[in-house]
Amino acid sequence: MELANRLWRSSLGKKYLMALSGCALFLFVVGHMIGNLQVFLGPEALNRYAHFLQSTPEILWPARLGLLALVTLHVVTAIRLWAENRAARPVAYSTYTPIEASYASRTMVVSGVIVAAFIVFHLLHFTLQKPVGLNLSGQDFAQLHDAHQRHDVFRMVVVGFQQAPVSIFYIAAVGLLCLHLRHGLQAWFQSLGLRNEAWRRPIDTLAWVAAAVVFLGNSSIPVGILLGFGKDMVK
Amino acid sequence: MNLTLKVWRQKDAKDPGRFETYPAANILPDMSFLEMLDVVNERLIEEGREPIACDSDCREGICGTCSLVIDGRPHGGHHGTTVCQLHMRHFQDGQTITIEPWRARAFPILRDLVCDRTALDRIIQAGGFVSVNTGGAPDGNALPVSKTDADLSMDAAACIGCGACVAACKNASAMLFVSAKVSHLGLLPQGQPERERRVLNMVKTMDEAGFGNCTVLGSCEAVCPKEVSLSFIARMNRDYGWAILRGNPRRQTGAGGAG
Incomplete structure (x- = not known):
């Protein structure tokens, strides 16, 4: 109980919670990206994968509830830390110069809030597929089925990203997510005490590379579709 | 001019x-x-x-x-x-x-440009010391300390407690100060018996004083007149993590000591 109390109440404990939930969410983002990149293998591969995920509620629901719990923990802890940090300096400096602090590190709250709003949109868009008007294509994504009577996720993704405003929003949101990750990943090592002077630069580089890979991987899907990928396959 | x-x-x-x-x-x-x-x-x-x-x-x-x-x-x-x-x-x-x-x-x-930095003193009182029994001074080098640890400990001990880290931090966090004090003693053999208690008590006192939290910005390190490294905060995070994972062994046995 003392452990839970220290984790929940102390400043360092809250940072552990941020780091651990953030790390788990990062691993989900990577897995989600790898799964989604199957869109480039064509309709059969993506629809088979989507059907595999959707058809086992014993795996699907624990994963969904687990992710919801992680996001909740990450957000609630972030709000508590943010409130404490604001309270720690009641009178602001007349001239505040951000010293050394990177742009990404100073905007974690802003990038976090926008990414959270994006996640809500993303779930309405591709998971709940409601309201229908949201996807701008005029089609009801829930009614799309392929030759095997599986949900035609490939068609949904291609039609969904053929709408330029939607794609641009996705690309911008993924960009912000990667800005968030670029600082979050190296802070993760720092908060859990897994960093020292020798590992400082490699970890910083690793955070950059991981954020760039996540950005390129995720944005390649809307960019590819806007450039015409899949056009002939969904006729 | x-x-x-x-x-x-x-x-x-x-x-x-x-x-x-x-x-x-x-x-x-x-x-x-x-x-x-x-x-x-x-x-x-x-x-x-x-x-x-x-x-x-x-x-x-x-x-x-x-x-x-x-x-x-x-x-x-x-x-x-x-x-x-x-x-x-x-x-x-x-x-x-x-x-x-x-x-x-x-x-x-x-008043004017003078602020009360007693909060830093309270953090030191909570654990920035080693308890030693009085007696004859030990011989020099009787306690072996590796050169690496001695140097790192000295880097941490260079902290003069001015509070510039708090002043520079966007969140007014005192973690660079506290981590320097925790690490300075935690790296030396004399600091080992109280190592876990020290970090738990100093962090607790820091939290109670109303400082903010570290968001790994690095401003503290940049303004520190003694160039104390941000890596000491990671070391403190590690020490604190081990201390809370191990818990309080005395509480687990329920015994009140040997007496």
Whole structure:
């Protein structure tokens, strides 16, 4: 109980919670990206994968509830830390110069809030597929089925990203997510005490590379579709 | 040099405070920043006005007493320098300089540029010590300490407790200070018996004082006059993590000691 109390109440404990939930969410983002990149293998591969995920509620629901719990923990802890940090300096400096602090590190709250709003949109868009008007294509994504009577996720993704405003929003949101990750990943090592002077630069580089890979991987899907990928396959 | 100073004036802890502007005429470039303030204060006294209150003591960069934010930068923002070691040659003739106190909830302002840094003392009292039995002094080198640990410990011990880390941090976090104090003793054999208790108690006292949390910005390290590294915060995080994972062994056995 003392452990839970220290984790929940102390400043360092809250940072552990941020780091651990953030790390788990990062691993989900990577897995989600790898799964989604199957869109480039064509309709059969993506629809088979989507059907595999959707058809086992014993795996699907624990994963969904687990992710919801992680996001909740990450957000609630972030709000508590943010409130404490604001309270720690009641009178602001007349001239505040951000010293050394990177742009990404100073905007974690802003990038976090926008990414959270994006996640809500993303779930309405591709998971709940409601309201229908949201996807701008005029089609009801829930009614799309392929030759095997599986949900035609490939068609949904291609039609969904053929709408330029939607794609641009996705690309911008993924960009912000990667800005968030670029600082979050190296802070993760720092908060859990897994960093020292020798590992400082490699970890910083690793955070950059991981954020760039996540950005390129995720944005390649809307960019590819806007450039015409899949056009002939969904006729 | 002729300068214009925009200085924070505050009568006491209850006064809301305000900026006032003073001319600083005929300043020599070789003066330190505090000597420049001395000159301004002497003129204020001659005019029968209240001099600007600010903290200073050793004036050679080792005591950690001086505490001014100059144009938004604690200690003026010159690498590895306290305000008393900052010289007027770094400023330009005709420049306007804004001078503010450290700003943090844990550092209430007492008057003008003087703030109360007792919170840092309370953190030291909570664990910044080693308990030793009195007796004959041990022989030199009787306790082997590796050169790496000795050097790292010395780097942490260089902290003079000025509080610039808190002043620079966007979140007014004292973690660089606390981590330096935790690491300084935690790296040496004499610090081992109280290592876990030390980090738990010092972090608890830090939290109670109302400092913010570390968001790994690195501002603290950049303004630290003793160049204490951000890596000490990671070391403190590691020590704290182990300490809370292990819990309190005495509580688990339920015994009250050997007696």
